[in-house]
Amino acid sequence: MKKIALLLVLIIPFACTRYPAGVEETLSLAGSNRGELEKVLRHYREAPADSLKYKAACFLIDNMKWHLSTEQAIFPDSSIYKWHTRIDSLYKYATGNIRDTMLNSRYYEERNYYFQIAIKKLINAMPVDTPTIKKGTFPDPKYISSAFLVSHIENAFQAWQTSPHASYLTFEQFKELILPYRAIAGYPFFENGKRLNDMFKGWLDRSTMKDILGFILRYNHYTRFIRSSLAINQWQHVGVYDLFLGYKGDCICMANNACNIFRAYGIPVVVDHNVSFREKTNRHFHCKFIDSTTNQNFYNKTFNFDTLSPYSSASPSFFRNTFGAQTNSPYMLKAEGEYLPDYFDTPCLKEVTGEYYRVTRVSLPFDKDTPNHLAFLYTFDNTPTGTAPATWGKIDKARKQVVFENVVYHTLYFPSYFRGDTLVSFASPFYIAPADSLSGSYQIVEIVPEHSTRKDTLVLLRKFPEKPYLKEQAKRMIGGRFEGANREDFSDSTLLYTIREAPILNFQEYTPEICRPFRFYRYVAPGEFPRSNMSIIEFLTDEYTPEDSLKRATPLPVFSPEVARKQKGQETYMKLHPDIAKYPNQRWGPLYNTSMQYPSYESTNEMSLKRPMKVKKIRVAPCNAENHIVIGHRYQLLYWDNEWKNAGTKIARHNYLLFNNVPSDRLYWLRDLTTGKEELPFLYHDNKQLFIYHDTIIPLKTNLLY
Template identity: 60%
Template structure:
């Protein structure tokens, strides 16, 4: 009997010694043939008491590994890509031996780098590296991460945690998310661990004169840009992990942020990838990096120059989310009820909302007047592609029939909804909260609903999107620009036709020349203070022509109201003079003479050479603009909010305005351009005027944004 008891005791002790935390065991059960590799990592650190913290780190990685996967993998046919990188890296290192930070982009060194890069690219083109093959599929991390990769990665992470002055202050909990992870964005392929990346980049980052984040970023950008120039050009349109930085043309914000985060973590700088899944005024989403320093100050790295992601502006995102490696207990994935649908981006436990790091936020509670089986509700914001996009989530208090939201941003228009299958169902009126005027006042909750729901009326609409401040400013810089004419190509006999004296409107306008006689050459000359034409459309008009001239009719001046329509108008028929493209081929597709006002000329002088001298009776011009006014010939659809977007009618624009009759009043409206254009924005209609949100009403204040240093 005693031998049996001893055997049971020994077996129990052995099982107790080999058992891992529940989350780790769950991952191991999903690892398949790779289980032994993951257990090898755990045993490596558990056998030595001095590695107890590393064992905890390994458990953290393996525990949360089950939430991560890649959707594609690159198969490298040989080592040529890596061998060429080694050669280019050595060449770059020699070139950078004594160049200080301030001279990285000097003209002298830029030219020198260009010659070196050209020679390297020509050499590599003789024996170019083989293009990797991209395999699509689902590749769960537990089934593919080898022990050597993970152990080397953990060792590097601990080394830089203790050795780096930018990381040594981190707590273990901070370390686990800002330095330790081998993955920054789930779904993206990776091929190098922290040790390899540290070996690749640290020697270049260490050359920085001033050990600041801005200088490190400058060195990093310079290195990857110039190594990229050395590789021969070929189409690599799929992601190849770290080597996205050097080969191909895959420049999307996710891969840029993902690679940057890996490199800076490996070097010992706490970094995470943050994103927004919508903007207040624009379409799309954006990923960028956030860096933390020892003072608790955040910095942003955002190389795609999508300034809206981190700049104080009305185009900023209404919310920000952090990609984490560990599952977050308060994520929608963890809070949802059984069978509850989540918005696509929220369907992972590895996100954490960090809106409160960027904006001042307030909690809001809303009543729910219906029985919900969901645990979650959402605040959506306007998004032009789908009408609505998720901004933040809230939890449902079923007993009190209320929804609780933690991260409500001031002066953002929200639509409270819940999800049922694929349907987005509103449960309360749209609202916004105003920011406090002083420290002694509180925020104001402003619901938006019609006081007279049955009242209808007429709307006269002139735009689908507000005028952009940046374009208005550029137009104001055109004041002082002049129109000239001459019969000599060098304009030594030039005469002044007219000068821009006031800020041009962001549409077509007309100027009558002071002198009208035949000239062979016409031109617009920008000012010396702003030596950029900024002309989106420029037409020189005449009514003296022959059929052989084959002149197209002039673009009509805008008609922006019914009162401006004159059915009996019988003015002269002006036609547009045409550029002599036979002798001036470069003007064939020139922006200033292209009838698309969304693109502008960037030259100081817009030249219009003719085949023969002709008189100019009128000059019509328009600064570069987004053509967000009503465009003749486009089809438009008016929508209004009534527990969802409802159709108020469709119109084909005959003039530069639209009139809709018998429309429900006192609503939130959305004018859609069904023909072209992507920029559309909700508005109110008061006293015969369109009032766009974030411009004419619900306007954000600078005090609502935290100051965060940005690096571009």
């Protein structure tokens, strides 16, 4: 009996110190910092009134094991803190008690400008020591102190209980929307919520609108004022001081800082991101504000570079950065030893594509012998591999299928899985289209060749489709006119030609209706659209002397072998050049731009000659992305056959490319190996390129929810 009593005495204290399994796992990884984390747990567990705070502490410590830093910012002294405090206090006098909507008015912009000049003079006299960066691996469990965690938790609960924007949250929602001290897994820097709230609360409180827009206006104005005042070029990321030291256009740091600050203030917010776009190569992070209504508010929102067709320009999928591990993330679903794409190799990831697009559940046959639990849908991405992960699905080996929960309509997918660390295709590329809008059913449209052994000849004109907004800009050039004059002020101007239809997005030639010598020539944009969209203008003549030292005209585009044969040896025109001795400003003027990708933006484009000369032809190119075939560039054609395969490489001699003996009826990809990033797959039918998302597989605007 005594032995049993002694055993209970030994067991009970041990049992009382036992924490949840996930917390114990983190504590075992904390090393010498274990005592600091246990201090937090004991602090909240001993008081019954703090039961929720204890659960919050357990949540943070449990999931802390998934987070680490790869850099630490070391400030050599306190000068940056002191200067921030001084400028912070001056900001009150600079802005006064103005309304949110007046923050960016001209009056206050000028007022702030003079404040900032005075501040910069003081800083120049007493320079700020900028931080240095220490690189390494700094796991959160080994470096977070009890003081940091306790004050952070206290601030989070205060914000949750007092903020009208967060009070409706359940505890489960609070744990992800307010409580975390990190917004993005793996981001090198994190801050204490109490400190962030101390820095920003006073200025966010001054919002007169008291809504998300008002808070964002205050946040942007304050950070811009401090940054402009400090004017320190710190090009390495340093956590929250990224907002004030120099300017960094890094969407990750912008989203991370904004999310942490607004959470500390009591506004529920998350960081969502995409890993690719439908029509360009990149990824992007942005903040999404969560409220009790169906309203969707964003900060630094994932943008669509073509505003006329956002449904084709946006991302194919979206993911949420979470603090806690997600049971439905690929990391938690994968088999032991299963390889994952880099983007998905974290448990703190939640797919939220359904919050942005109309999605559906799709099952695909899968009979591959693999130990894996997951398969993936990849989308096109202009990278060396040609694809990027879009979503994952669970393999059901009993039914020999894989189920994907978040498939977006009218998006080209490449079904794939990993064999070891090699990505392997298991089905043909496909997209889904609504079969019946009332029932919500869909049909799978596979892209497969009708004749797998047939070969064909392809005549290619572009690597990327014409952009709708550039075509719209070209339409605005209708009514633009070319004039000649012999007086510098064009008081004796003569109309030579008026643009009557939208120019093509390449070189074209106009013939002046009057041909006599003029010393001055110009292009005048139409009055309703006075910003010229011209990239290159060439005034041509065939009447010249050797002393004129004229250069050959840029050849007109040749789009077919037949035209190439007809035009061979016919070019006789030379382009006039300005009198730069008398008019040196025309040496680098927009009239003589050598790239089609940059417009002049001027209302008039003038050329002044040394002597009057006749203009026989006018060749122009409006602003365009130069995604047509460019002479001298090196191109590679690929076609899809379970992977991207090489069909040949050519250097362009004309504005078309001729590829012979190419497998027909495939999905093709033309790469410009010389320059440029914009490329898009296409089909080839009736001697035409049909680009995805523009000419075929066209997304519907109704499928874009935001």
